[in-house]
Amino acid sequence: DQQVKQNSPSLSVQEGRISILNCDYTNSMFDYFLWYKKYPAEGPTFLISISSIKDKNEDGRFTVFLNKSAKHLSLHIVPSQPGDSAVYFCAASQNNNDMRFGAGTRLTVKP
Amino acid sequence: DAGVTQSPTHLIKTRGQQVTLRCSPKSGHDTVSWYQQALGQGPQFIFQYYEEEERQRGNFPDRFSGHQFPNYSSELNVNALLLGDSALYLCASSLLVGGTDYGYTFGSGTRLTVV
Numbered sequence: 624d625q626q627v628k629q630n631s632p633s634l635s636v637q638e639g640r641i642s643i644l645n646c647d648y649t650n651s652m653f654d655y656f657l658w659y660k661k662y663p664a665e666g667p668t669f670l671i672s673i674s675s676i677k678d679k680n681e682d683g684r685f686t687v688f689l690n691k692s693a694k695h696l697s698l699h700i701v702p703s704q705p706g707d708s709a710v711y712f713c714a715a716s717q718n719n720n721d722m723r724f725g726a727g728t729r730l731t732v733k734p
Numbered sequence: 735d736a737g738v739t740q741s742p743t744h745l746i747k748t749r750g751q752q753v754t755l756r757c758s759p760k761s762g763h764d765t766v767s768w769y770q771q772a773l774g775q776g777p778q779f780i781f782q783y784y785e786e787e788e789r790q791r792g793n794f795p796d797r798f799s800g801h802q803f804p805n806y807s808s809e810l811n812v813n814a815l816l817l818g819d820s821a822l823y824l825c826a827s828s829l830l831v832g833g834t835d836y837g838y839t840f841g842s843g844t845r846l847t848v849v
Contacts, residue, residue: 659777661838667769667777667826710838722771722822724840 626650627715629725636732642700644728646713649694653715653723658687658698661710661727670711671698703732738827738841746847747815755810755844759827763837765789766808768800769824771843777824783808784830812846820848 628647636642644658654675659667673680673687673696680687686699700707713725739758747753759766765784769777779792783802802808806827812819825841 667838669777712840714840722824722840722843724842727838 659712740841757825763827
């Protein structure tokens with residue numbers, strides 16, 4: 624049962640443009656959402672998070688938007704850089720327990 | 735396809751005890767990685783198993799040990815539990831090809847509480 628879905632397995636963007644990665648969830652009890660970045664042959668690294676009491680969280684070039692009514696969150700990267708090329712995982716949890724991950728979106732930023 | 739399954743989902747242990755967590759990889763995967771995620775932090779890499787051997791190891795003490803079985807499933811053992819070991823333990827499986835892991839898939843984790 625996939626409670627967290629990333630429907631785009633891959634995304635290609637030109638350097639300097641905006642990258643938008645999307646994530647949908649089905650469980651309305653989720654109250655904490657995270658994005659992770661993973662380079663090949665490395666473990667995932669935490670990128671940015673948002674709790675359900677907010678609808679936006681910003682950290683440098685990275686912004687996460689949460690639309691609770693649509694059960695949708697997105698990660699915006701502006702401007703995109705070639706070093707951002709990686710697999711991005713969306714994750715959701717309730718009370719930071721039982722974390723559910725999406726399948727990941729492979730972002731390629733072309734110079 | 736059940737994906738990556740971890741058991742148990744929740745566990746409470748006393749300081750000094752030992753614990754074993756289990757992970758079954760996604761079908762077709764041959765590599766299992768373990769992570770510790772403390773509250774509010776990103777996952778910290780513990781170790782990775784491939785062909786029943788520890789392939790890579792993060793900065794964790796020897797109290798943390800593991801095993802991989804011929805069917806690719808894996809166990810994480812923690813001895814002499816400390817309060818600081820309380821965390822969400824995540825397992826991820828993948829297929830290792832030419833030194834790169836593909837199809838990285840996470841389990842939903844085991845919440846360990848040490849009291």
